[in-house]
Amino acid sequence: MSNLRTSRTRLVGAAATAVLAALSLTACNDGTGARDEGASASTTTTTNSPSDASTSTSTSGSGSNSSSSSSSSSSSASSDGKPATATTRPATDTSASTAPVSSGKPVTCEGSNTKTVAAPLNRPVNHMLLTVTNTGAKSCYLYGYPAVRFGEAQAVPPVIEESQPQAVVTLEPGESGYASVSLSATDGSGSNGHTEKSLTVYFRGRSGNESVGAGAHPSLPAKGVYVDDSLEVTYWQQSMDDAVNW
Secondary structure, three states: OHHHHHHHHHHHHHHHHHHHHHHHHHHHHOOOOHHHHHHHHHHHHHHHHHHHHHHHHHHHHHHHHHHHHHHHHHHHHHHOOOOOHHHOOOOOOHHHOOOOOOOOOOEEOOOOOEEEEEEEEOOOOOEEEEEEEEOOOOOEEEEEEEEEEEOOOOOOOOEOHHHOOOOOEEEOOOOEEEEEEEOOOOOOOOOOOEEEOOEEEEEEOOOOOOEEEEEEOOOOOOOOEEEOOOOEEOOOEOOHHHHHOO
16 A cells, blocks of 8 residues: 555656656747747857957957058158158247347448438427437447438537437347437527428437438428528437437
């Protein structure tokens, strides 16, 4: 009796095992089992990876070749004596350059190395400002005071002694010096008043008694300027303000 029960128990267990095995096989065959999905995902990843790797390798190789080509081009530009574009310095902007620097020993300012402009002033009245600009490559000295000649006048107007500066006016290339001319008496007391339409300015040497070099011929207003016997000039000044104070 005991043996019979034991045999039945074994038969039931064997049958259950057979059923489970059958179910397991069915799940594997229909592609819906969890294990089957996992295997499918793994297969897909494995299939795509070689393609992705190939693309990545191709891109990387292209970048490497480009970098190598750029490096080679830069090296070639340097080896033949021509700097690469990236290292070329910009051209100098000459419009922003500084004033010219004096070269050599200073000379005397005169008509050939300066430009002279004559401009009537509103204040002081009956006055004219002379502006002399150094157009040469060397510094020049403006000695004494201008010897001005209006029209065909023979005499040189006197200088206002009180206007003498403490030092000789020195003009670096491009710099200007100044002198003012008192054309006529403001109260009408001057004699021989008349209008002149031309002017010549002569420059003095170191001694102050002689004129040197070429004279200057600055233009006057078309209507001319009125002068009389009270005509006088200042010494050359380093600044415009000092020139128009007299």
